[in-house]
Amino acid sequence: MNFSHDTELSLRSACALVNTDRVDGEQLGQVAALDDFLTEWGWTGRRDRDDAELAAVHALRTRLGAMWTLARDEEAMVAEVNALLADTQARPWLTRHAELPDWHLHLADDQDPLARRMGAETAMALADVIRDGELRRLKSCAAPDCDAVLIDLSRNRSRRFCDTGNCGNRQHVAAYRERRAQAGPA
Ligand SMILES: [Zn+2]
Ligand SMILES: [Zn+2]
Numbered sequence: 001m002n003f004s005h006d007t008e009l010s011l012r013s014a015c016a017l018v019n020t021d022r023v024d025g026e027q028l029g030q031v032a033a034l035d036d037f038l039t040e041w042g043w044t045g046r047r048d049r050d051d052a053e054l055a056a057v058h059a060l061r062t063r064l065g066a067m068w069t070l071a072r073d074e075e076a077m078v079a080e081v082n083a084l085l086a087d088t089q090a091r092p093w094l095t096r097h098a099e100l101p102d103w104h105l106h107l108a109d110d111q112d113p114l115a116r117r118m119g120a121e122t123a124m125a126l127a128d129v130i131r132d133g134e135l136r137r138l139k140s141c142a143a144p145d146c147d148a149v150l151i152d153l154s155r156n157r158s159r160r161f162c163d164t165g166n167c168g169n170r171q172h173v174a175a176y177r178e179r180r181a182q183a184g185p186a
Helices: 005-020 031-040 051-068 074-087 114-131 165-184
Strands: 093-097 100-108 139-141 150-153
Touching: 005 031, 005 051, 005 100, 005 114, 005 150, 051 074, 051 100, 074 114, 100 114, 114 139
Parallel strands: none
Antiparallel strands: 093 100, 139 150
């Protein structure tokens, strides 16, 4: 795995954003919930804390969720990433700050609208993934009753389940029960 630390962080943050309405309902229904999400993921810069900002983040979430499903279609993904880079007017610059003291890229000005900054950073991270030929790391959770997405950053790309809904454990328990049932009473 050779993604830079800020690319990995952007990918995990994007994944978490997409999943905020895919497990246990809407988790970003209120401005305060968005505020908590941003703090949890170390987002710096402007925060309006109003409904317009929240709506823009919801729209970005929908767009990113749709992009995740294009992981098997490289050409289509490239077109979407280019569109997102253009729409967000991505403009890379290096910075470091208390939340992330290693040098890393920001893709927009700290005073640009939040959804634009989030979109630009995600687009740039996805551009890294495409350039490394690693789009297959963008996955959907393998649990049949789960719509969550995941970014598989494991060495051998072996992850199958999201980390939002305890899906891996649930599937292991289900498989164990099935084996026990097939084996019949002891
Ligand atoms: Zn930063
Ligand atoms: Zn899941």
